[in-house]
Amino acid sequence: MTAARVAVAVGLAGCVWGGGVAGGARASDWGFAGPFGRFEPDALGRGFAGFRHDCAGCHGLGRLSYRDLVGAGLDPEGVRGLVRRDGAGSADAAVGGLDGRAAAAPLLVDALPPRADAADATVSFLVRGHDGVAVGRAEARDVVTFLAALARPHLGERHRLGVQALAFLGMLALTIAAARRWARRRGTGVRP
Amino acid sequence: MPQRASRAEVGLGPVAGWVDRRLPVVSLFRREFVDYRVPGNLNWLWHVGGWIMLSLAALIASGVFLALAYVDDPSLAWDSVRAIELRVPWGWLLRSVHQGGATLLFGCLYLHVWKSFRYGSFKAPRELVWLTGTALLPACLAAAFLGYLLPWGQNSYWGAAIAARAAGDLPLVGGGLSRLLLGGDSVGAPVLHRAFVCHLLLGAGLLGLVALHVAALHVAGPNNPTGRALPAGETIAFHPDHTGHAVLPAIGFLAVGAGLVLFLPGWLGAHLNAFPADPAHTPAGIAPEWYLLPFYAVVRAVPGAAGVLLALGLVAVLFALPWLDRSPVRASRGRRWMGARDAGLAIAFGGLVVSGASPASPAWLAVARVAAFAWFALLLVATPVLSARESRANAA
Numbered sequence A: 001m002t003a004a005r006v007a008v009a010v011g012l013a014g015c016v017w018g019g020g021v022a023g024g025a026r027a028s029d030w031g032f033a034g035p036f037g038r039f040e041p042d043a044l045g046r047g048f049a050g051f052r053h054d055c056a057g058c059h060g061l062g063r064l065s066y067r068d069l070v071g072a073g074l075d076p077e078g079v080r081g082l083v084r085r086d087g088a089g090s091a092d093a094a095v096g097g098l099d100g101r102a103a104a105a106p107l108l109v110d111a112l113p114p115r116a117d118a119a120d121a122t123v124s125f126l127v128r129g130h131d132g133v134a135v136g137r138a139e140a141r142d143v144v145t146f147l148a149a150l151a152r153p154h155l156g157e158r159h160r161l162g163v164q165a166l167a168f169l170g171m172l173a174l175t176i177a178a179a180r181r182w183a184r185r186r187g188t189g190v191r192p
Numbered sequence B: 001m002p003q004r005a006s007r008a009e010v011g012l013g014p015v016a017g018w019v020d021r022r023l024p025v026v027s028l029f030r031r032e033f034v035d036y037r038v039p040g041n042l043n044w045l046w047h048v049g050g051w052i053m054l055s056l057a058a059l060i061a062s063g064v065f066l067a068l069a070y071v072d073d074p075s076l077a078w079d080s081v082r083a084i085e086l087r088v089p090w091g092w093l094l095r096s097v098h099q100g101g102a103t104l105l106f107g108c109l110y111l112h113v114w115k116s117f118r119y120g121s122f123k124a125p126r127e128l129v130w131l132t133g134t135a136l137l138p139a140c141l142a143a144a145f146l147g148y149l150l151p152w153g154q155n156s157y158w159g160a161a162i163a164a165r166a167a168g169d170l171p172l173v174g175g176g177l178s179r180l181l182l183g184g185d186s187v188g189a190p191v192l193h194r195a196f197v198c199h200l201l202l203g204a205g206l207l208g209l210v211a212l213h214v215a216a217l218h219v220a221g222p223n224n225p226t227g228r229a230l231p232a233g234e235t236i237a238f239h240p241d242h243t244g245h246a247v248l249p250a251i252g253f254l255a256v257g258a259g260l261v262l263f264l265p266g267w268l269g270a271h272l273n274a275f276p277a278d279p280a281h282t283p284a285g286i287a288p289e290w291y292l293l294p295f296y297a298v299v300r301a302v303p304g305a306a307g308v309l310l311a312l313g314l315v316a317v318l319f320a321l322p323w324l325d326r327s328p329v330r331a332s333r334g335r336r337w338m339g340a341r342d343a344g345l346a347i348a349f350g351g352l353v354v355s356g357a358s359p360a361s362p363a364w365l366a367v368a369r370v371a372a373f374a375w376f377a378l379l380l381v382a383t384p385v386l387s388a389r390e391s392r393a394n395a396a
Helices: A002-023 A041-055 A066-072 A076-086 A101-111 A116-128 A137-151 A155-185 B014-022 B025-033 B044-069 B077-086 B091-119 B127-149 B154-169 B174-182 B189-220 B238-263 B290-301 B304-324 B336-357 B362-395
Strands: B037-039 B235-237
Touching: A041 A066, A041 A137, A066 A076, A066 A137, A066 B077, A116 A137, A155 B091, A155 B238, B014 B025, B025 B238, B037 B238, B044 B077, B044 B091, B044 B189, B044 B238, B077 B091, B091 B127, B091 B238, B091 B290, B091 B336, B127 B154, B127 B189, B127 B290, B127 B304, B154 B174, B154 B189, B154 B304, B174 B189, B235 B238, B290 B304, B290 B336, B290 B362, B304 B362, B336 B362
Parallel strands: none
Antiparallel strands: B037 B235
């Protein structure tokens, strides 16, 4: 029983500690940092628009399709609107832009993995400007949010599932521990 | 307990009985996984073997579905992995489970090996348990390395290049082995296809090795923290008594796994594999996943064929352990010098991991050399000397 308690305690402590690591010790107001972080769909939409306007001249997104934007967390209705407006025909069409994946690497290297400090550094980089393009801080934040969402899609769903899984395992452990205590009182428990 | 004693006498149902008379799998299962006696004094380290099985099950289950969506062609592999993350239903979860499962598997494997050092679980009559288990280690390492090539990111590509060069450094077999890995003279499409096929083969082959390992364990019976054979009165039934003790630690393990997969995906992952392979651009700071770092640290710290042979030797030396340590006493508990050896092995291993993760500065390379030297000295020199001295003291 001692071993079991230790294992459960270590598990829970690990999750809390891990959440702290994911959140980053340096406090930041990035909505996606931390164990309950999620990407805000509006910021993602603005970030994608900003990327297209100011970045896509040199940097591409590979074979990213409109459907992938939904996976990254953009509002599905907004993406359907984009498909119509661009005359793309279907959500499986590529969003376009240059196929300059290697060119985008210096930008993405700081955005991956989506940690608050890496995101802050990328915002500073974009605001300082490069190749004759500099953007405002608000737009830079949105673009970085969009890039971070491509690096870690389904973040809100992931964290929601994480909370559910830990809650389920916690309740399962408590139920089993209680059932065992009850069985031991009746003298029918497992042998110690 | 009367209801327990009558369990074995209860006949099988009509269907199970019909099957069992023709193929006795039901009674085999009942004998080995229900009525089987295990020591009643096992501590939490004995649950780690079960956690390895859980990790392996998660890896194989997620791996089958990943393989359905993955394309093993250099021009398509990267995009197929992006599609798994973004488009395939639950693909992001499958990939995280597969990545996190590998970390959990190796964490448990290394702990499981250390438990055997600590409690002498490799000694007679369990030599074959040890040998089959030790064979699992390089099989898992190879599977993990090959799997890491599949996303065809920068680390995959340059990792393959480094491994092929290291294999080429080996005396006699080097050139042939390197060409066998690469399917040619340079890193390209054949190596990716070979990695995919061998990754799947090894994944399935691991199940066979695990079956042998468990079969050998069930013949000899599990060791226990005292290292001495227990009288029958101090054993308990595998089910429901042992399984009852194992269930809460298993839930704790699953909670750690869920935390890793759902809150810290890619936490231990190498940064550079977030970029597609670019043969024209060698990135700075290529490093493998944490569980391969000890071997990487040795290859990096000792140049040429010697480094490759020493890295392979880190695991190879383990096969000889039952014959290096001939002392009849199994557990290190209460044996000061054997306890120091156990601690030394853990520190040497940790030193190799940390050195492999650090920049290749002269100081960190020296740490790797010292740690590798300590690993071999503790196993090849200290262990036989200590065990011979103890055997003499016992005889006197």
